Amino acid sequence: MTHVMNTYARLPVAFERGEGVWLWDAAGKRYLDAVAGIAVCGLGHSHPRFVAALREQAGRLVHTSNLYGITLQERLADRLAALSGMENVFFCNSGCEANEAAIKLARLYGHEREIESPAIVVMEKAFHGRTIATLSATGSRKVQAGFEPLVTGFVRVPFDDLAAVKRVAESNRNVVAVLVELLQGEGGVNVCHEGYLRGLREICEAHGWLLMLDEVQSGMGRTGRWFAFQHAGVLPDVMPLAKGLGNGVPIGACVAAGPAAKLFKPGGHGSTFGGNPFACAAALATLAIIEEERLMENAVVLGDYLRGEFARRLAASKGVREIRGRGLMIGIELDYPCGELVTQALELGLLVNVTVDNVVRLLPPLVMRREEADELLATLVPLITAFLERQSAPQPAMQSA
Numbered sequence: 001m002t003h004v005m006n007t008y009a010r011l012p013v014a015f016e017r018g019e020g021v022w023l024w025d026a027a028g029k030r031y032l033d034a035v036a037g038i039a040v041c042g043l044g045h046s047h048p049r050f051v052a053a054l055r056e057q058a059g060r061l062v063h064t065s066n067l068y069g070i071t072l073q074e075r076l077a078d079r080l081a082a083l084s085g086m087e088n089v090f091f092c093n094s095g096c097e098a099n100e101a102a103i104k105l106a107r108l109y110g111h112e113r114e115i116e117s118p119a120i121v122v123m124e125k126a127f128h129g130r131t132i133a134t135l136s137a138t139g140s141r142k143v144q145a146g147f148e149p150l151v152t153g154f155v156r157v158p159f160d161d162l163a164a165v166k167r168v169a170e171s172n173r174n175v176v177a178v179l180v181e182l183l184q185g186e187g188g189v190n191v192c193h194e195g196y197l198r199g200l201r202e203i204c205e206a207h208g209w210l211l212m213l214d215e216v217q218s219g220m221g222r223t224g225r226w227f228a229f230q231h232a233g234v235l236p237d238v239m240p241l242a243k244g245l246g247n248g249v250p251i252g253a254c255v256a257a258g259p260a261a262k263l264f265k266p267g268g269h270g271s272t273f274g275g276n277p278f279a280c281a282a283a284l285a286t287l288a289i290i291e292e293e294r295l296m297e298n299a300v301v302l303g304d305y306l307r308g309e310f311a312r313r314l315a316a317s318k319g320v321r322e323i324r325g326r327g328l329m330i331g332i333e334l335d336y337p338c339g340e341l342v343t344q345a346l347e348l349g350l351l352v353n354v355t356v357d358n359v360v361r362l363l364p365p366l367v368m369r370r371e372e373a374d375e376l377l378a379t380l381v382p383l384i385t386a387f388l389e390r391q392s393a394p395q396p397a398m399q400s401a
């Protein structure tokens, strides 16, 4: 019996090493990784420059705590501010913590404006994490069930529906912020319409709300820009980051601009590990490599290619509802629950993910090459085609007695 708590229905494989988009298990079998540790390992596995940066920092200094100055943390904050056009950064260790910081900022902001019970608008199908506050913000009963009482102070509306947000603005004087993923990840790779972010920004301006964009999954180059909001040319007030930021070394960040950037005072928030020298060296190396190897450009070209090829090769299959996403965050929505595709792909040496039961989700490393994308297509397309044929085939007639 394992002594690990039973929180994950794990696939029957464990990996021993990796290189680029490839992973190997203990038996030496090779797998093409189109999950990248859930949008974490943008540089792929064992990137030589990344490994060298970790080695160097591990031999120099790993942790000192935030009781002291941390030069690398300041450097990383400078970089994130420059890349985002925002101002200040709080460092933590994960996506849920980055969202917790955002929620705390929104509440502080509300109290400063003498709103005693500040509320945050959140979305249906949203995912913000597994802590008590972030699971309360999450729009999934599966994530919340069993953990009641939930944290109050969230108002839920449908995703990509500006009218619904406006209705809240007219009726609820306690709202101080909107928290939204521009591209919902866990919720099924759901994209919003062209004017959505601009519309949210206008509503936030009109009512003095903070616009908080959870870019934990969509950030760090995955959609082809550093942050997904940059496609829309609208600046958020608060932006939680994590996943791809440290390429697998745990680090999260809550980036803020304007009034939100100045709200925390000493003692107001903290983290023992947050932004330690090792994690910051990992993130600085990740940023440098994404930039110098032009990985965002690759994400655009390869993402367009993959979505186009899936659309073309699956055009004749009945049961493909939509192929969507941006850059290397790709969802293929089918008409049927398709979790079995994950194990079928695994047997063929391909790692893919299925979310909300019927969306095949691909989050490959940003370093993926065209030949590797072709291998992904060559394995996955026939699996999906065969799966859909089985679904639409007439069921065998019942044996009559």
Ligand SMILES: *Cc1c(COP(=O)(O)O)cnc(C)c1O
Binding pocket: 093, 094, 095, 096, 097, 099, 127, 128, 129, 130, 181, 185, 186, 214, 215, 216, 217, 218, 242, 243
């Ligand atoms: C994964 C994810 C989180 C939670 O991150 P953890 O590091 O698992 O706590 C929060 N928001 C979004 C959008 C995510 O994809």
